[in-house]
Amino acid sequence: MTHQLTRDQARRIIVRAQLLDAQRPGDVVEVAEQLTAIKIDPTAPIAPCEHTMLWSRIGWSYEAGQLIKAVEMDRLLFEFDGAFRPTSLLPSMLPGMRRWPQRDSSRQWLEANAGFRADVIARLRAEGPLLAAQIPDTAQVSRAPDGWSGSNQVPHMLEFLQRQGVVAIARREGRHRVWDLADRVYPSDLPELDDDEATTQLHERKLQAAGLAKQGDRWWNPVGATGEPAVVEGSSWKYRVDPEALAALDEDDGGRVAFLNPYDSMLAHRSRLTEIFDFTYVLEQFKPKPQRRYGFFAHPILMGDRFVGMLDAELDKAREVLRVNAVHEFLPFDPEEDEMVRAEIVELADWLGVTLADAR
Template sequence: MRALSLPQARKLVLLSQCISTKSLKGSAYSETLNVFERLGYVQIDTISVVQRAHHHTLWSRNPRYQVAHLDQLVADKKVFEYWSHAASYLPMRDYRFSLPRKTAFKLGQQSHWYKKDHKLMADVLKRIESEGPLMAKDFVSKSHKTNGWGSKPTKQALETLFMQGDLMIAERKNFHKVYDLTQRVLPNDVDASIPTEQEYGQFLVLSYLRAHGFGNLAEITYLLKNIKTLASQALNMLLESGDIKRVIINESVYFACCDALFLLDKRLNKKQVHILSPFDNLLIQRKRTQSIFNFKYLLECYVPAAKRQFGYFCLPVLWNGKLVARADCKVDKQTNTLNVIHLFIEPSVNEKETFFTALEEKLQAFAQFNQCNHYAIQKVSSRTV
């Protein structure tokens, strides 16, 4: 059993997550697709004080990323919307592995947050089948009665049909979902066969380990219902076949793909700053982030203003292979300025001048990504332990 130091573990995570690596050759669009297929999913979020999380996460891996890439990938049927641990875009390559969850919803083996109204669901399907792709607002009636087409139940019917696989999201218009029949959205060559339990379990394990470098059962099954036994069985089978091995990190046992450990021989660009989304794949599991990066992080937009320690939308900042700062950011559209309302520096930052030089370069790029002409740091604080 191989032991990895924390610096080695962090390096393995960052390289597996496509962070602090050299840009790939090829078009910016193809690199964006490659990022999707490496990460396995990109979480969708509605908060827009800076560029939305799904765009931000892709830009963090691909400096040439353009917001239009995502719509184009959906139009080209290279990615699709569904659920990972939360609402996400996923690579179409993995479509068949969304089917076990959809089937469970459809058969009532997994509960949905909405109660099924079968008659309303049938009516919704019939309209979309005859009229083509529709948004929730297309069902609004002039009367706006609570039991009419524009009522909350109609949106629930659409979402239920989406979660159980009858509908897919064909596109988004001004961030509103456009629903269509699944058979009209799927590409002709997609594999739509339902995986066996063994295939599904191994997919869950291997996709997580490849994207994150290493993991344990709790991390692999994070916010996924009814699959711990399946994932545990897959871990045992993959250990027996030699596809994965155990590693020790910080006195805890994890699993890693055997070939992933060769990533440790690659170079990590430590001097480049990365400004990350709160919903970034790297740190969405806060307990893991604290354990591996010694960085306790809480997104405080859900915390009452008076109780916030760092601000409404603090973005974690990566540098020198560590999470070293938090930047509470907000775009001012009237002045085209990316405001860093408050920058908090961790005590682990020793070469502050070098760090600030790299940070300012990245902030300028981040401002441009947010369609701002410039940025302004309004306040800086150094945290004490």
């Protein structure tokens, strides 16, 4: 049976799957378990992505120390490939990590640097946890600088070893990653899954986080044949829908206002935003200033299940104020909508521990 969804239903499924409905989650781990990944990014006109993602879900009670505790003390989350992920996801990731790399160039670089690889592992075994800067670069073959990293090959090797499940990030010192052997960071009693079991579980978790995913999508959110088939009015796409999300459609607890960091997972699938939400999102961070319409790092404003505007704001740490440069309204807000957005801005300033300087 193929489910026939209205656009309103499709939007509600996605918003609820992303924990952006009125029913807020209770803590950091609950968010990570549902979303499967909390993006890490240091760009912070307001706050880094990992913190704004959690605040936009949990609300005023979220504090940065809760994330640190979940990752570094409780080990209920772990850092991998630029995101914090729930440790419950590790068993389904490990089989793929053990097969890595698939690309010939990566495999050849590792083979050419077998001695370097052994040196890094031995150094961590003897002295870890360590910063990358504390590990000598003994590479036999270097990767060319890519604009994001320099000539030092240690970060490359650590990231390759992380993808293989050999090393892991034990904690952070500021924005710097501290590395150790994976068997000293990851739990030792994880269940063993074969490739098929792992793939199935990953697809199920991805669909859980998406709520509604494009069928056959191999790039943004591959979910395979998990879930149930669905179509959405006005869309030519074929979808897979999470049965639990479908069953919860009647539990309408209303919506709320949320400001989304530009790297928020809700915004990652740009074509789905256009297809389902009629929202064409362009990040203006890398555009020249004269070409920006909404601002360097403007946060999309979600109201209920619709995108209604963009918040251009920045934290002035020196003056301890949140400066609102503009609230761009896609359509003019009615008085109730305006009050809801203003109330959320006040909440944001309170969460940041600063006063509000409204420059509009």
